[in-house]
Amino acid sequence: MWVALFLMSAALLPSRSAAQNPPPLPDAIGLAGAAVSLSQSVTVSVQDINELAISSDVLLTITSATPGSGPQAVIDGTATYNLTTNGSNKKIVGSLDSNFAAGITLKSLLQAPGAGTSTEQALSDVAVDLVTGFGQVTGTDLTITYTAEATIDVAPNGSGESRIVTLTLMDN
Amino acid sequence: MMRLNAFHILTALFVTILLSGSLPAGAQELRFNSGGGPITLDILSAAAGSEPVDATDNSTEIYWDANFGVPSKMTVSTMAPGQNFNLFLLLSVPDQGAAAQGVVQPEIQLIDGMLDTDLMTGIPSTLPGRQGFGILEYRASATVSDGTSTELGDDSHIVTITLLAQ
Amino acid sequence: MQKLKAAAVALVLFAGFSNAAMAQLATDNHTVTVEVAAISEIAITGNATLTINSATAGSNPDNATDSSTSYAVTTNESGVKITAATDVNMASGVTLSVNAAAPTGATSAGATTLSTTAADVVTGLGGVSEAGMSLGYTLAATAAAGQVASTAVTVTYTITN
Numbered sequence: 001m002w003v004a005l006f007l008m009s010a011a012l013l014p015s016r017s018a019a020q021n022p023p024p025l026p027d028a029i030g031l032a033g034a035a036v037s038l039s040q041s042v043t044v045s046v047q048d049i050n051e052l053a054i055s056s057d058v059l060l061t062i063t064s065a066t067p068g069s070g071p072q073a074v075i076d077g078t079a080t081y082n083l084t085t086n087g088s089n090k091k092i093v094g095s096l097d098s099n100f101a102a103g104i105t106l107k108s109l110l111q112a113p114g115a116g117t118s119t120e121q122a123l124s125d126v127a128v129d130l131v132t133g134f135g136q137v138t139g140t141d142l143t144i145t146y147t148a149e150a151t152i153d154v155a156p157n158g159s160g161e162s163r164i165v166t167l168t169l170m171d172n
Numbered sequence: 173m174m175r176l177n178a179f180h181i182l183t184a185l186f187v188t189i190l191l192s193g194s195l196p197a198g199a200q201e202l203r204f205n206s207g208g209g210p211i212t213l214d215i216l217s218a219a220a221g222s223e224p225v226d227a228t229d230n231s232t233e234i235y236w237d238a239n240f241g242v243p244s245k246m247t248v249s250t251m252a253p254g255q256n257f258n259l260f261l262l263l264s265v266p267d268q269g270a271a272a273q274g275v276v277q278p279e280i281q282l283i284d285g286m287l288d289t290d291l292m293t294g295i296p297s298t299l300p301g302r303q304g305f306g307i308l309e310y311r312a313s314a315t316v317s318d319g320t321s322t323e324l325g326d327d328s329h330i331v332t333i334t335l336l337a338q
Numbered sequence: 339m340q341k342l343k344a345a346a347v348a349l350v351l352f353a354g355f356s357n358a359a360m361a362q363l364a365t366d367n368h369t370v371t372v373e374v375a376a377i378s379e380i381a382i383t384g385n386a387t388l389t390i391n392s393a394t395a396g397s398n399p400d401n402a403t404d405s406s407t408s409y410a411v412t413t414n415e416s417g418v419k420i421t422a423a424t425d426v427n428m429a430s431g432v433t434l435s436v437n438a439a440a441p442t443g444a445t446s447a448g449a450t451t452l453s454t455t456a457a458d459v460v461t462g463l464g465g466v467s468e469a470g471m472s473l474g475y476t477l478a479a480t481a482a483a484g485q486v487a488s489t490a491v492t493v494t495y496t497i498t499n
Binding site: 034035036037038039040041042043044045046047048049051052053081082083084085086087088136137138139140141 | 200201202203204208209210211212213214215216217218219220221222223224227229232234250256257258259308310312314315316317318319320321322323326327328329330331332333334335336337
């Protein structure tokens with residue numbers, strides 16, 4: 001009789017669904033019905049980021065002179081560069097893939113990012129410091145000013161001499 | 173044969189109820205449905221001229237059953253001693269049909285030692301709305317002026333989500 | 339022992355290359371072209387005044403000279419020359435000539451009679467920029483030329499191949 005009563009009661013009571021009562025997990029902490037919490041370990045890591053991009057090619061044409069003086073230098077400020085670095089104490093150096101013919105000089109002056117110091121330098125196949133002492137900075141459309149000079153000994157060179165100018169971001 | 177009386181019947185019922193464990197006030201629940209282990213958000217790139225690109229992680233899904241008998245909410249806090257970089261959390265609830273009812277709060281910035289901040293409010297006390305699934309959408313952000321982990325080390329957070337009566 | 343030495347040398351070399359590679363954090367390049375065009379420029383300084391107003395009895399009038407003017411030249415071309423021409427020819431019996439000093443590396447043609455036809459005054463210029471070269475004018479007239487009213491004459495100097 002007792003068994004019958006038990007079986008009848010059990011049949012009448014609603015059963016739990018899996019959605020209502022899924023298996024407990026070790027990271028679920030019951031707090032006596034007041035609240036329940038989860039914790040998760042989250043790490044944020046920031047890598048060293050250094051990016052530099054130059055905008056466009058440049059053509060400088062030396063076309064005139066004052067009589068009695070050498071050819072007039074030509075200045076171009078159309079090229080720009082963008083920069084991102086999250087490190088400290090950086091510099092930019094510049095170099096050519098090969099030197100220009102004797103008598104032709106190409107100088108470069110970069111607009112400095114942030115608090116950097118910029119110096120106009122003649123470019124050659126040996127890298128020279130163009131901007132020093134900056135860090136943790138972004139810069140967009142920073143100007144690259146080129147000055148081309150030629151001595152009177154340089155003969156007309158047709159469509160000109162082309163060189164690849166490389167700018168490199170480095171530790172100071 | 174023994175005659176059954178009211179006492180016998182009530183006793184049988186009580187025993188049955190005890191054995192089945194189905195008390196009317198069921199346990200509240202908050203658990204990881206997927207993921208939940210340690211995660212790392214790695215900020216590692218930028219376009220030249222721009223700030224670093226944010227890192228995101230959407231790998232953690234939680235499940236809740238706010239069986240408090242009253243409206244409830246979820247909050248978030250974090251501990252991250254010596255924090256240097258920015259971390260944000262948004263609870264994304266893709267399906268707010270019949271289940272997962274409540275008001276999802278805007279993205280929250282996780283700051284070391286912050287007070288518990290509302291993540292989702294107004295969770296009803298009744299089914300099916302009191303139950304739901306949501307994605308923990310983490311977003312890490314840093315500017316160039318924040319520095320790097322090379323110089324400062326990583327930020328280590330213990331993020332705590334709490335489901336409680338509102 | 340030999341294997342150990344080789345390994346040590348390899349390790350040092352590898353470290354050296356790694357350090358060089360790590361020093362370049364980011365790089366980009368572009369092409370810069372420098373074109374030098376043909377440039378030839380000449381400029382004259384000053385005007386000359388020549389007056390014939392004396393003679394020795396029994397001889398033609400004395401020549402008048404003026405060396406107060408000069409010229410400056412710049413050319414990056416080679417094998418060019420300077421010619422000179424007047425806008426009007428001299429009256430019959432009157433001769434105007436110029437002796438243009440040559441810049442370095444070039445040759446002066448010496449005293450050259452000027453007319454409306456261009457005449458070489460300096461040849462063999464190339465890759466030169468100089469100023470202050472003198473232009474020595476000489477005006478001569480025969481007695482038969484008679485009295486000639488004052489005339490302004492423009493002398494044009496041209497750098498040409």
